[in-house]
Amino acid sequence: MADFGDLRLMQGLAQRITATHPELVNSDASFGELAWNWGRTGGDGERRLWFADGELVAWGRAELPRRVRRDDGSVKDITGAYLAYQVDPGHAELVDDVIGWCEKTAAGVERTVLPAAADAHGLRRWAAHGYEPDAPDAWSQLNERELTDVEQPALPAGFSFRTASEVPPEAVVQAHVDAWTPTSYTVASYFGVRQAPGYRGDLHVLVEAPDGTMACSAILWLDEVNATVEFEPVGTHPAYRRRGLARAMLLHGMHLAAAAGARHATVACMGEPAPARELYYSVGFRAFSRDAPLIKRG
Structure with missing residues (x-):
């Protein structure tokens, strides 16, 4: 049986933020999306968790450059890094810690990240670290x-x-x-x-x-x-x-x-x-x- 301990903690944070600040739940940090991504990949990639008083308040996950074999026999070389993260709004200062960890973990390659558009503080901090808007058609929308x-x-x-x-x-x-x-x-x-x-x-x-x-x-x-x-x-x-x-x-x-x-x-x-x-x-x-x-x- 796989160990889903970290995933359960991350899902718990997603549930707390969904209950209080649902507009801040970005594309890869929802209860279901976390389970889907973790389950199909086995939790591959680098990650770090931040705690306060024994409770998870932030996490970061980095999908690093790799080679992927696909069902049609093709091979896809992924040369950049994708960064997923979530920070409890009550601990917004940890955004800089998450960014710093991501910068060190994926140093030297192109990095992409998908913060929520409503996360004004997060957007300012990523921009302060040199991140710019990606292609105009790269965004996703949550519907309810x-x-x-x-x-x-x-x-x-x-x-x-x-x-x-x-x-x-x-x-x-x-x-x-x-x-x-x-x-x-x-x-x-x-x-x-x-x-x-x-x-x-x-x-x-x-x-x-x-x-x-x-x-x-x-x-x-x-x-x-x-x-x-x-x-x-x-x-x-x-x-x-x-x-x-x-x-x-x-x-x-x-x-x-x-x-x-x-x-x-x-x-x-x-x-x-x-x-x-x-x-x-x-x-x-x-x-x-x-x-x-x-x-x-x-």
Whole structure:
């Protein structure tokens, strides 16, 4: 069994900030996103945690340059470093400590980071350390809605809803691979995700096509503390897009989440271009917050 001790602490900080300052929860620091990223990678990368009075108040994680082998046989060389972090607003002074650690850990290479656009203090501190706005279309947007008056889903004839608890692991993984190829996601990655705190097979939803293909899928991460659910990731097989399947799956997922105790839902999408955003808007989501991607050349 993998050791998820640090992840549980990081998720706890995310839950506290979600409860008091949800606009400061950036793209990779939400309850569900933390579990998804950790589960599929095994917690790879460098990280450091900061504590005050025995409670986690900040963390930083650095994904360093590496070579990634993907399902189509290709190899991707990642030459820069990506920095993820979260700081309790009550300990905002630790942003400089996090930045200093990141600078030392990823010295000499291009570095990118995604602070929340609402985090004025954090943005000032990253800028003071030489970070500049990244490409104008690199940002992502968080969308939200309450789980009241959720429309009933409707699938085309022959299609059906399934959950990962009902489907062989290979089929669940293939659904993700079909939607996101080229990808490094494997059955081993999926087993890591299944062990991550917050994962539930009955809240991992899929749509099965008449020929048995898993046409689309989404994992729903239920934060019971805040009674909110996060859809991440959401993907559809290219051959089954524009048939209303993902829309029906999102609605079905919201009904399942409400039955499990959620009152609120979120889902992220790229800011521009934004074909997925229109899908989420069609089922009642609206923009809540966004990140402000920054970069520092090596």
